[in-house]
Amino acid sequence: MTQQQILDELRAIALRHGKARRTPTAIANLTLMRAEAPTPPVQTVYQSGLVAVIQGRKRGRFADVEFEYHPAQYLLTTVDMPVSGEIIEASPEQPYLSIGLTLDPAVLAALMLDLPDVQLPDAGIGLGVYPMHTDLLEALLRLVRLLDRPQEIGVLAALAEREILYRLLLDNPALRQLAQMDSRMAQINRAIGWIRENYAQPFSIEALAAVSMMSASSLHRHFKAVTRLSPLQFQKRIRLQIARQMLAGQSTNAAGVGFAVGYDSPSQFSREYRRLYGEPPARDTARLRTQPNLQAV
Known part of the structure; x- marks a missing residue:
């Protein structure tokens, strides 16, 4: 099959099974993700995984890095990353369609045993856009076809997923870093996990370095190389994203939400919120509640 034929079949399956903006599947x-109109930028956290756009186009930004991807490419995130994303090409006739696959660390670690023993580079950036080659696209199609054959999912889904992850490992040194528990990428991933679980708590670089089993200087250097943010900047971004979700989803006052996510000063919370989102909390929340298309896809 040609790439175009594979994409056509993937689109047909996604249209049959993906009716909502985000559709969890039996796998x-x-x-599956779908949108029938462009969206404004939405702040969210991309978790470790693969996103393959099969129709439409999307743009994203984190820190000072901007990226765009379309059906000839895929997005790979090796650590959780706070990102601003927007769909820039979508319509009711040709909706934006994409497929997301969460990375399974246990499968990645097992597959590393079957890869050639190579010297891994230092931990690089935690998110990238790559060309979608035919072997990977065919493996993805084998997995997605199982949505039309649910009785086969229990036996074949794990095999198809394993092939996808194997091909990703072959092509992506950063992912091989993540799969090795003693690598810099794995250590940074532990630090990110700790921050996300304890985002409302103050911490010192020395304490976070101990969690990551790194020196403080090494943690700071490699964390910024992977995320383009310092650990404290990363925590601030997570706090503000969670605060925005809380404000959009419930009628809680801004000062109370700021306190819940770790801010002692309402004025500091309002100032940093406005710096990131362009408006103070009350005004931004009022806009969010009138725009349901601000849900992340």
Whole structure:
């Protein structure tokens, strides 16, 4: 099959099974995304995984890095990253369609045993856009086809997913870093996990370095190389994203939300919120509640 034929079949399956903006599927790590109009930028956290756009186009930004991807490419995130994303090409006739696959660390670690022993580079950036080659696209199609044959999912889904992850490992040194528990990428991933779980708590670089089993200077250097943010900047971004979700979803006052996510000063919370989102909390929340298309896809 040509790439175009594979994409056509993937689109047909996604249109049959993906009716909502985000559709979890019977395959545990597989999600379908759909949108019928462009969206404004939405702040969210991309978790470790693969996103393959099969129709339409999307643009994203984190820190000072901007990226765009379309059906000839895929997005790979090796650590959780706070990102601003917007769909820039979509219509009711040709909706934006994408397929998301969450990375399974246990499968990645097992597959590393079957890869050639190579010297890994230092931990690089935690998110990238790559060309979608035919072997990977065919493997993705084998997995997605199982949505039309649910009785086969229990036996074949794990095999298809394993092939996808194997091909990703072959092509992506950063992903091989993540799969090795003693690598810099794995250590940074532990630090990110700790921050996300304890985002409302103050911390010192020395304490976070101990969690990551790194020196403080090494943690700071490699964390910024992977995320383009310092650990404290990363925590601030997570706090503000969670605060925005809380404000959009419930009628809680801004000062109370700021306190819940770790801010002692309402004025500091309002100032940093406005710096990131362009408006103070009350005004931004009022806009969010009138624009349901601000949900992340």
